[in-house]
Amino acid sequence: MNAVELAYEAAKERYAQIGVDTQKALEILGRTRISFNAWQFDDVKGFLKKDSAMSGGILSTGGYPGAAANPDQLRQDADMAFSLLPGKHKLSLQATQVDTSEQIDLDEIEPKHYEAYVEWAKERGIGLDFNPSCYSHPNSENGFTLSSRDPDIRSFWIEHCKRSSRVGAYFGKELGIQAVTNHWICDGYKDYPVDQEAPRRRLMESLDQVFASPVDQKLNLDTLESKLFGIGVEAYTVGSHEFYMMYAAKRNRSLCLDAGHFHPTEDVANKISSVMLFSQEMALHVTRPMRWDSDHVVSLDDATQSMLTQVVRGGWLERIHIGTDYFDGSINRISACVIGMRNSMKALLKALLEPTVMLQELEEQGDYTSRLSWLEELKTYPYAAVWDYYCYVNNVPAGMEWMREVQRYEKDVLAVR
Numbered sequence: 001m002n003a004v005e006l007a008y009e010a011a012k013e014r015y016a017q018i019g020v021d022t023q024k025a026l027e028i029l030g031r032t033r034i035s036f037n038a039w040q041f042d043d044v045k046g047f048l049k050k051d052s053a054m055s056g057g058i059l060s061t062g063g064y065p066g067a068a069a070n071p072d073q074l075r076q077d078a079d080m081a082f083s084l085l086p087g088k089h090k091l092s093l094q095a096t097q098v099d100t101s102e103q104i105d106l107d108e109i110e111p112k113h114y115e116a117y118v119e120w121a122k123e124r125g126i127g128l129d130f131n132p133s134c135y136s137h138p139n140s141e142n143g144f145t146l147s148s149r150d151p152d153i154r155s156f157w158i159e160h161c162k163r164s165s166r167v168g169a170y171f172g173k174e175l176g177i178q179a180v181t182n183h184w185i186c187d188g189y190k191d192y193p194v195d196q197e198a199p200r201r202r203l204m205e206s207l208d209q210v211f212a213s214p215v216d217q218k219l220n221l222d223t224l225e226s227k228l229f230g231i232g233v234e235a236y237t238v239g240s241h242e243f244y245m246m247y248a249a250k251r252n253r254s255l256c257l258d259a260g261h262f263h264p265t266e267d268v269a270n271k272i273s274s275v276m277l278f279s280q281e282m283a284l285h286v287t288r289p290m291r292w293d294s295d296h297v298v299s300l301d302d303a304t305q306s307m308l309t310q311v312v313r314g315g316w317l318e319r320i321h322i323g324t325d326y327f328d329g330s331i332n333r334i335s336a337c338v339i340g341m342r343n344s345m346k347a348l349l350k351a352l353l354e355p356t357v358m359l360q361e362l363e364e365q366g367d368y369t370s371r372l373s374w375l376e377e378l379k380t381y382p383y384a385a386v387w388d389y390y391c392y393v394n395n396v397p398a399g400m401e402w403m404r405e406v407q408r409y410e411k412d413v414l415a416v417r
């Protein structure tokens with residue numbers, strides 16, 4: 001046995017002593033797909049309207065060279081990044097990342113405009129997710145889309161969102177992997193509005209039209225993503241958490257909780273069990289807000305660990321769709337994908353290696369002393385040896401060896417774009 005296998009055997013024995021089966025944990029991890037946000041590769045610019053400035057309260061900063069400028073480069077970068085990830089995953093596309101020579105607008109998208117991505121994903125056993133792009137467009141310039149006062153603007157975005165769900169259903173049907181189409185809108189005010197109700201009423205009515213004839217949710221789950229604020233919408237977002245919580249509950253729709261869309265002191269992990277008590281499915285955007293929703297690369301930090309531990313403890317891995325969402329243009333974008341995805345998987349693995357039943361029994365007995373003692377002790381259990389073994393058996397580099405591959409790619413590919 002080599003060093004990785006020896007370390008794994010020792011870790012396996014250590015975990016077995018507390019009733020944790022490392023092989024089972026790795027099997028579950030191996031069938032858990034995480035959806036990577038493709039807009040990290042193109043700085044959220046898309047390939048549809050080059051002349052639309054970035055707007056909508058989101059922003060990718062940093063001018064690191066080599067961003068994907070077309071669908072072929074995006075798929076090339078995704079191939080490189082995914083080659084360094086253990087397991088099979090998903091790629092989440094923005095509607096603006098359309099792959100067609102046709103001159104179309106967002107209210108004209110059709111499945112055929114994303115066919116090249118389906119063929120690419122099919123060959124690799126990768127799933128695809130979709131996102132209507134309700135931002136950075138002439139029809140979103142005044143800051144409102146589905147909640148706009150202008151009925152023509154609303155109709156444009158209603159049509160875009162309807163078509164987006166159909167693209168998602170096309171992905172689900174063609175790939176045999178349920179897609180998620182996540183609806184987020186940028187609507188809001190920079191300063192405090194007088195009428196806070198009217199925009200939300202319009203949003204409710206627009207969403208009712210978007211979902212009047214919903215696609216088969218087994219092929220494509222439509223999710224609704226709330227937000228607290230953004231650049232230029234600091235005071236009021238129409239699609240707040242409370243709005244979507246109520247809308248989802250009343251209309252039997254699914255939520256997407258984005259870890260960057262709440263007050264910095266809010267514990268997003270603590271929201272999951274409340275949502276799942278009343279929902280069949282939901283989506284998560286794993287990210288790392290810094291001061292605000294600035295969407296930094298996912299770190300293996302307490303917030304990420306808490307969220308994914310809740311997903312595992314609740315037994316919701318089949319019902320919660322885990323995706324990443326961040327856009328850092330200040331570093332090599334392939335490394336951003338690899339770091340964020342590997343950290344998300346490490347957090348899932350640590351959660352799967354927890355002796356949860358034992359901890360729950362201690363809690364039921366009111367033995368909070370032992371509960372805390374174990375929770376702290378488990379933090380230094382050898383999960384990394386299990387992770388390295390998982391990379392090894394999946395033929396991907398463990399440790400920092402993956403960085404050499406990324407540096408070669410940067411020199412050979414990104415530097416000559």
Ligand SMILES: C[C@H](O)[C@H](O)[C@@H](O)C(=O)CO
Binds near residue numbers: 039044285
């Ligand atoms: C580009 C995405 O639709 C966007 O990141 C959304 O998911 C979000 O989180 C906006 O802040």
Ligand SMILES: [Mn+2]
Binds near residue numbers: 225258285325
């Ligand atoms: Mn998000």
